[in-house]
Amino acid sequence: MxxxxxxxxxxxxxxxxxxxxxxxxxxxxxxxxxxxxxxxxxxxxxxxxxxxxxxxxxxxxxxxxxxxxxxxTPAELVGALIRRTEARVRREQELLDRLRTVDASTPAGWPDVLRIVELLHGLGSTSAARRQQTVLASAEEVPVSTELLAGAVLTESDPNVAGALRWALARAGGDGLAGVAAGLDAADAAIRRRAVLAIAEMPGAEASAALAGALTDPDAAVRRPAALAAGARGEPAAVPVLVDMVVEGVNDVDAAEVLGALSLDAELAERIMEALVGALAAHTAEPAVRIRLTQALAEMPAHLSLGVLRDLSDDPDRAVALVASALAGALDARSTE
CATH class of the missing domain: 1.10.1660.10 (Multidrug-efflux Transporter Regulator; Chain: A; Domain 2)
Structure with missing residues (x-):
């Protein structure tokens, strides 16, 4: 042929x-x-x-x-081909993500496109200082898509850069909640925690509902910030997590303050008192835990907590008794003013 x-x-x-x-x-x-x-x-x-x-x-x-x-033998060459193809696919996916980001930002002209691309390069820097500077500068120059900011918030590990991203997300307007809330379903607990911290700064009922959903997260590092934020918004379901935080000594002062704010609701105050007293009964041999619980009781309405504090003034542990006695005296003085 x-x-x-x-x-x-x-x-x-x-x-x-x-x-x-x-x-x-x-x-x-x-x-x-x-x-x-x-x-x-x-x-x-x-x-x-x-x-x-x-x-x-x-x-x-x-x-x-x-x-x-x-x-x-083909094995080595095929393995190399697989790695080469995977790298090419990653590069293509990065390009596709970048193009979608530019498109979502609805640039008015090529100068806007260039600024968005500069932002993407800055956010990809290995220097946390440069990433932070990029976010702060870009937020002033051109509106950035909430999708980009939400994705960056979920992947940023540096607390200062993450704070700048949350600030920029708030300034960008639009609906950033959907993109951030997607992080609540991530397999990585660190991503779920970042999502909670970002949602905590967002107003509205949808944000509150997302925080309430995070209260059952299996990781305590996710539940705790969710409880502080949800409790500050009046969410009753946050109470058990907040009490646990007092018991465990993790942000216990903040947790006690939020419990105190929640106790302004008379019906909820009864539930909080029951939880605190129950925790005291469960930790009779742990003075440090009992001191934290005693201090949390002082945040409750005096008519509910004063009697319990007086009883604790006779606690077998001297340190617990002294703290309870001092707090009971302070509540007595406050109630007579």
Missing amino acids: LIGEVSRRSGVSTRMLRHYDSLGLVCPTGRTVGGYREYSPADIRRIFHVESLRSLGLSLREVGRALQDPAF
């Missing part, structure tokens, strides 16, 4: 077939009387083998080695 017919049947251009011949990849078995290339059925099969290997991403040199070296 002559080269033109081979090209029509195989879909490989005559130019490429001649290139294969020059490289020694597919050399036609014979020549016609006039000197034209003539391909045998075995030659044509080899052409298809070359094309098949090229479709996997092999270079022509790699194809030649695969076809000519009897000792060649």
